[in-house]
Amino acid sequence: GNSVTQMEGPVTLSEEAFLTINCTYTATGYPSLFWYVQYPGEGLQLLLKATKADDKGSNKGFEATYRKETTSFHLEKGSVQVSDSAVYFCALQRLTQGGSEKLVFGKGTKLTVNP
Amino acid sequence: NAGVTQTPKFQVLKTGQSMTLQCAQDMNHEYMSWYRQDPGMGLRLIHYSVGAGITDQGEVPNGYNVSRSTTEDFPLRLLSAAPSQTSVYFCASSGDRGHSPLHFGNGTRLTVT
Numbered sequence: 001g002n003s004v005t006q007m008e009g010p011v012t013l014s015e016e017a018f019l020t021i022n023c024t025y026t027a028t029g030y031p032s033l034f035w036y037v038q039y040p041g042e043g044l045q046l047l048l049k050a051t052k053a054d055d056k057g058s059n060k061g062f063e064a065t066y067r068k069e070t071t072s073f074h075l076e077k078g079s080v081q082v083s084d085s086a087v088y089f090c091a092l093q094r095l096t097q098g099g100s101e102k103l104v105f106g107k108g109t110k111l112t113v114n115p
Numbered sequence: 116n117a118g119v120t121q122t123p124k125f126q127v128l129k130t131g132q133s134m135t136l137q138c139a140q141d142m143n144h145e146y147m148s149w150y151r152q153d154p155g156m157g158l159r160l161i162h163y164s165v166g167a168g169i170t171d172q173g174e175v176p177n178g179y180n181v182s183r184s185t186t187e188d189f190p191l192r193l194l195s196a197a198p199s200q201t202s203v204y205f206c207a208s209s210g211d212r213g214h215s216p217l218h219f220g221n222g223t224r225l226t227v228t
Contacts, residue, residue, distance in 0.1 A: 043219030
């Protein structure tokens, strides 16, 4: 079946440090891949996405590249800020044969950035 | 733009009580879904709908009912609340199927005592 595995947190960094959150997936076919972010007390928001192999999604200084050969979609940011403190979810999405969407989430990685 | 609106934000129920969590979206999205979020478990799909009049079960449907009489609304009903249903519930919607991201509401925090 389809699954997403994220590195376990929590992750604690100092401001301006480099961030990597690993994400690997198992899926049949050609899923789309997403990173969502959840700030305290809020719902999830789309951070970035990639819909095919070798695509790079980017937003707010975050980047992730869809690597089919390693089935990975690692999230990176060169210099984190305190405002990046949140929970990050990797997810894959694909159509089923019946035409409905199937979205599978990782368990989330909590990031805390200290000043 | 309101997006996805969930009500209430907080709710406390006693075991055995019933209630409905409301979800409405104003983006004319076909696809709507309900998730529950529990510590260490990520998000788990409860029920989803691909259009008005069409619903289907997700990963953890037991104890929950849904209906989709209009494109805009997708209420989630707890028939007889149990402590195991204490969780944060999120409603989400999306437009095109397959490759479009979800838009989430801000959640309903439910406690069952």
